[in-house]
Amino acid sequence: xxxxxxxxxxxxxxxxxxxxxxxxxxxxxxxxxxxxxxxxxxxxxxxxxxxxxxxxxxxxxxxxxxxxxxxxxxxxxxxxxxxxxxxxxxxxxxxxxxxxxxxxxxxxxxxxxxxxxxxxx
Ligand code: 5GP
Numbered sequence: 001x002x003x004x005x006x007x008x009x010x011x012x013x014x015x016x017x018x019x020x021x022x023x024x025x026x027x028x029x030x031x032x033x034x035x036x037x038x039x040x041x042x043x044x045x046x047x048x049x050x051x052x053x054x055x056x057x058x059x060x061x062x063x064x065x066x067x068x069x070x071x072x073x074x075x076x077x078x079x080x081x082x083x084x085x086x087x088x089x090x091x092x093x094x095x096x097x098x099x100x101x102x103x104x105x106x107x108x109x110x111x112x113x114x115x116x117x118x119x120x121x
Contacts, residue, residue: 009103011047025076029068032076032108041111042082046073053102055093066091069106082110088117 014021015031024044025032035043046069052058058066070089077083087110092099 007053007102009101011045011101011103011105012051015047015049025072027072029065030072032072035107039107040088040109040114042080042087042109044073044076044108046106046108047103048105052104054099055091055104058104066104066106073106073108076108077110086110088114 010019013019014023014033021033021036023031023033025046028049030046030048032044032046035045048065048069050062050065052062052065055066073087073089074083077087087108090107090109091097091104092107
């Protein structure tokens, strides 16, 4: 298993306002901003402020960290008016999951029918 440790990622730099991002939501627990390379008409990343490199590193005691990301994504979908049409939330983990930034984050994808997924590349 790859051990990415706790490193400063591009997302930490966005949280610390060291690099710009199109921020759509922030509270004491998380930040949400538009993905720089959107895979759907709406593509927002929800990133906790607590450090976890991958989903594998989140203990049961910290399950609320993930729960908050998911409920914030649903709240955002409702506020933006596409919750009823639908959306997808995704967390990629490690190499086979396609994870490229090693601070956990939840993708919110919406704005068009997304089709099926999970096909190996
Ligand atoms: P992952 O592949 O780790 O699940 O997702 C990382 C996401 O971060 C990718 O969709 C990628 O486009 C996005 N990303 C990478 N660098 C930046 C950046 O500097 N700004 C923003 N807004 N998104 C980024």
